Amino acid sequence: MVIARTIEALQAAKEEFKGTVGFVPTMGALHQGHLSLIQQARRENEHLIVSVFVNPTQFLEGEDLDAYPRKEEADIKICELAGVDILFMPSIDVMYEEDELCIGAPAVRGYVLEGEKRPGHFDGMLQVVMKLLNLSGANRAYFGKKDAQQLALITQMVKNYFMDVNIVPCEIVRDDKGLALSSRNAYLSSAEKERALCLSRSLKHATKMVMSGELQAAKIKKEMLEVLKIADSVEYVAIVNREFKAIEKVEIGNTIILVAAWVGKPRLIDNLWI
Numbered sequence: 001m002v003i004a005r006t007i008e009a010l011q012a013a014k015e016e017f018k019g020t021v022g023f024v025p026t027m028g029a030l031h032q033g034h035l036s037l038i039q040q041a042r043r044e045n046e047h048l049i050v051s052v053f054v055n056p057t058q059f060l061e062g063e064d065l066d067a068y069p070r071k072e073e074a075d076i077k078i079c080e081l082a083g084v085d086i087l088f089m090p091s092i093d094v095m096y097e098e099d100e101l102c103i104g105a106p107a108v109r110g111y112v113l114e115g116e117k118r119p120g121h122f123d124g125m126l127q128v129v130m131k132l133l134n135l136s137g138a139n140r141a142y143f144g145k146k147d148a149q150q151l152a153l154i155t156q157m158v159k160n161y162f163m164d165v166n167i168v169p170c171e172i173v174r175d176d177k178g179l180a181l182s183s184r185n186a187y188l189s190s191a192e193k194e195r196a197l198c199l200s201r202s203l204k205h206a207t208k209m210v211m212s213g214e215l216q217a218a219k220i221k222k223e224m225l226e227v228l229k230i231a232d233s234v235e236y237v238a239i240v241n242r243e244f245k246a247i248e249k250v251e252i253g254n255t256i257i258l259v260a261a262w263v264g265k266p267r268l269i270d271n272l273w274i
């Protein structure tokens with residue numbers, strides 16, 4: 001495995017490539033969720049690039065940029081064992097210059113839910129993903145459904161800018177109790193981890209309601225909020241179609257139910273695609 005810390009090193013390592021390239025961008029502190037993307041990309045492509053970059057432009061003032069978990073040595077080991085060909089680990093200077101051209105999230109889809117609670121977050125995310133996709137030259141790039149709105153916006157960016165890469169959505173990986181894996185789970189004490197299960201429980205409860213024929217979004221949300229009572233605070237429970245427009249009735253095959261809540265230090269998100 002080549003560890004590339006500069007653009008030049010990345011380009012030189014890519015020169016060896018002859019076939020299809022898969023790419024998995026991450027912010028590191030790799031866990032089983034990341035690994036499932038990496039393994040899928042490994043199976044589906046001849047060559048595999050993973051990036052680890054904690055992107056400053058997607059953190060808002062007062063968010064956890066400095067405290068964000070960093071585990072470089074472990075990340076290198078995990079990538080080596082997973083058969084990654086190039087691990088791209090750039091510094092901020094490698095990725096950004098001053099007074100940059102920026103791209104903005106779309107005015108509607110980019111400013112609801114996460115975009116409303118974290119204004120500017122998606123601009124920074126799209127900016128870095130555009131850079132990373134261009135640098136990787138990948139045929140396929142893998143993103144988790146865990147960040148559902150992020151996935152939708154990246155798919156839209158690729159379409160709107162006619163970028164020549166396939167975005168592959170990947171299933172959410174959970175621990176054995178149902179908690180969606182996240183690097184930020186490292187902030188949770190064991191008691192908080194137990195309480196954090198209310199996010200996935202609320203989604204399981206929503207599934208049960210839908211399976212028993214209840215499609216009214218308002219009723220489902222109300223009961224989900226009951227389950228979420230043990231979180232410290234709930235930022236949103238939303239029932240939207242795949243366009244991220246709020247809907248009154250669940251449409252099977254075209255609905256995403258999303259939740260964001262604070263438990264202890266971290267803000268957690270989870271969702272369910274119906």
Ligand code: AMP
Nearest residue numbers: 026027028033143144146147172173181
């Ligand atoms: P991050 O390092 O949090 O930026 O995540 C990098 C990629 O891994 C993103 O595409 C995430 O959606 C994905 N990811 C993170 N957690 C999970 C998970 N539990 N299951 C599936 N994908 C995930």
